[in-house]
Amino acid sequence: MRRFNTWLIAIIAIGGIFYLSSIPGLRVLPVLRQLNVILRGFDSYFVSFAQFLSRHIPVDMGELGPFRTVSDDFYVYARENPAIIEFILRKIAHVVVFFFLTIIIYYLINQYTKKHYTSVIWAFVITFSFAALDEYRQSFVDGRVSSIIDVFINLIGILLAIFLITFAIFITKKKPKI
Structure with a gap:
């Protein structure tokens, strides 16, 4: 049953990637707008969680000055060039999707x-090959x-x-008893 579930998850992940990369002119922002409508229902939970965090994390707001300057500059630039947000979100999505796909393929x-190490190598080869073939197919x-x-x-x-997988293997490796 475990193998079946893993195969099912892998097929759904690969099918999802294939489907999304087949949509002509796919844009991230319209999808995020729809997600925003859904998440507004949870807004009160997010606000109360943020208030809880702000009460329990001691931060001197003066230390955040350089970050505030950079973020303000980015917000001004993003307002003038909204395509940069789309670009950044798409690239983050690439990293996240292939991160999880690699873990799924490794586990399978x-x-x-x-x-473990043979599985790591094969997971790398298969996932990288899929990434290259999917980009070619997008042409x-x-x-x-x-x-x-x-x-x-x-x-x-x-x-x-x-x-991450290699680190997990390393730290969970059984050490010989002395």
Whole structure:
């Protein structure tokens, strides 16, 4: 049953990526607007959580001056150039999606091999190959472009997952008794 569930999750993740990259001219901001409508129902919970945090985290607001200057400059730039928000969100989505896909593929392969480092290598190869092939396939979709830069951005998510998996293997490795 575990293998079936893992296969199901992997197929849904890959199918979701395939579906989203097949949408001509996909934009993130309209999707986020719809999510915002849904999240407004939870707004009171977010506000009370933020108030709870602000009461329990001691921060000298004077220390945040340089961050406030940078964020104010970014907000001014973003208001004049809203496409930058779309660009940043799309690139973050690439990293996050391929991070989780790598973990899913690792877990799936590890159920068959039971050799962690072999599973890590295969997860890297399969996920990176999928990232490259998906970008190539996008060159055939109207309103989409294939970009080697997106493959490298996907690689960031893949490598973050590989580092996390490798770190988890390292810290959970059984040490011999002395």
